[in-house]
Amino acid sequence: MSQTYTKTAISLHWLIALNIAIVFSIGVYMHELPLSPHKLQIYSYHKWAGITVFLLVLFRLMWRYLHSPPPLPETMPIWEKEISEVVHYFLYFLMLAIPLSGWLMSSAAGFPVVLFGIIPLPDLISKDKELAGLFKQLHFFLNMSLFLLVFLHSVAALKHHFIAKDNVLIQMLPFLKREKTL
Numbered sequence: 020m021s022q023t024y025t026k027t028a029i030s031l032h033w034l035i036a037l038n039i040a041i042v043f044s045i046g047v048y049m050h051e052l053p054l055s056p057h058k059l060q061i062y063s064y065h066k067w068a069g070i071t072v073f074l075l076v077l078f079r080l081m082w083r084y085l086h087s088p089p090p091l092p093e094t095m096p097i098w099e100k101e102i103s104e105v106v107h108y109f110l111y112f113l114m115l116a117i118p119l120s121g122w123l124m125s126s127a128a129g130f131p132v133v134l135f136g137i138i139p140l141p142d143l144i145s146k147d148k149e150l151a152g153l154f155k156q157l158h159f160f161l162n163m164s165l166f167l168l169v170f171l172h173s174v175a176a177l178k179h180h181f182i183a184k185d186n187v188l189i190q191m192l193p194f195l196k197r198e199k200t201l
């Protein structure tokens with residue numbers, strides 16, 4: 020088992036994190052806007068960036084399958100390792116389920132997704148106003164769950180670095196590497 024993440028795994032982690040922060044912020048901003056061509060344009064940016072997250076996460080999962088991540092520190096109690104594994108599974112689930120629920124919502128509302136304005140994506144379901152409302156609620160609920168889990172994930176990473184003083188965060192942010200003291 021490798022002792023570090025590959026450069027690709029690190030790049031994918033931060034690229035996806037940045038993309039999610041942008042898509043999430045656009046989502047919060049856009050839904051309050053009054054109907055206008057500007058609002059429709061912002062909705063399209065949100066959908067394109069969201070589908071990009073979906074594709075990047077699929078690639079990341081494939082990469083993870085082919086390159087196992089470094090082991091957690093031996094000093095970590097088993098229960099903490101188990102919680103960390105569950106949180107990671109949920110994060111992957113949400114990173115796929117959120118874009119999918121958005122895509123399902125758009126299809127059900129009768130607004131097909133045209134990726135970057137040039138690649139028409141298939142409708143996942145046919146038009147159904149009631150289902151569109153349900154997927155909208157699901158999209159919101161999944162997003163709030165992601166918000167909570169990302170918060171926990173970040174607190175855990177900071178705890179590793181500043182309290183346990185192990186290498187967990189450094190493996191994802193190699194420039195934090197501590198100087199060796201004599």
Ligand code: HEM
Pocket residue numbers: 039042043044046047050062065066067068069070072073114117118119120121122123124125132155158159162
């Ligand atoms: C990682 C990907 C995504 C994230 C983090 C995300 C996040 C959000 C957030 C935070 C909102 C505001 C929720 C609310 O206040 O009700 C929102 C709304 C929305 N999202 Fe996404 N989204 C993602 C992907 C997508 C995708 C792929 C689509 C469609 C293809 C989509 C379609 C929509 C639509 C149509 C709304 C507006 C709902 C309304 O009318 O209020 N989202 N999204």
